[in-house]
Amino acid sequence: MPYTIEKGREARSLWSSVWQSGFRCRCPRCGVGSLYQGIAKVRPACSHCGLDLAQEDAGDGPAPFLTMLVGVLVMPPALWYEFTFEPPVWHHALLWLPLILALTIGTLRPAKSLLIALQYRFKASEAEESFADDDEANEADQSGREQDGTNQP
Numbered sequence: 001m002p003y004t005i006e007k008g009r010e011a012r013s014l015w016s017s018v019w020q021s022g023f024r025c026r027c028p029r030c031g032v033g034s035l036y037q038g039i040a041k042v043r044p045a046c047s048h049c050g051l052d053l054a055q056e057d058a059g060d061g062p063a064p065f066l067t068m069l070v071g072v073l074v075m076p077p078a079l080w081y082e083f084t085f086e087p088p089v090w091h092h093a094l095l096w097l098p099l100i101l102a103l104t105i106g107t108l109r110p111a112k113s114l115l116i117a118l119q120y121r122f123k124a125s126e127a128e129e130s131f132a133d134d135d136e137a138n139e140a141d142q143s144g145r146e147q148d149g150t151n152q153p
């Protein structure tokens with residue numbers, strides 16, 4: 001049974017909204033509009049449905065995940081090659097640097113799209129707004145207490 005979130009959002013299944021939008025680099029709401037306007041720059045708004053994508057931008061979020069993923073994929077063959085053939089260092093540079101660059105650049109857009117789709121689907125931007133509202137309320141409460149001269153909560 002597909003899992004759906006319907007409150008204020010389009011009722012598409014979790015699979016179609018997150019995975020398809022993520023891997024196809026499309027808008028997380030409509031799944032039609034392109035997410036990027038360059039290599040990895042997110043459009044300010046969806047060209048199809050007008051969703052404000054600036055609020056959904058994952059920024060550098062996928063970088064730590066890609067670093068770990070590429071490391072897990074490249075290290076075993078690099079270690080096997082080193083311990084089996086004991087090649088000079090330039091062999092490693094010639095073999096693994098292009099592979100690391102290709103894997104990183106090739107997976108950057110889908111990983112960023114996947115994070116944006118997850119953020120959109122699970123309302124991460126709204127959570128940030130509510131945390132910001134809580135911080136503002138706490139600061140206003142603190143300044144009110146300081147003006148009263150009381151330090152009691």
Ligand SMILES: [Zn+2]
Pocket residue numbers: 027028029030031032033046047048049050051
């Ligand atoms: Zn859209």
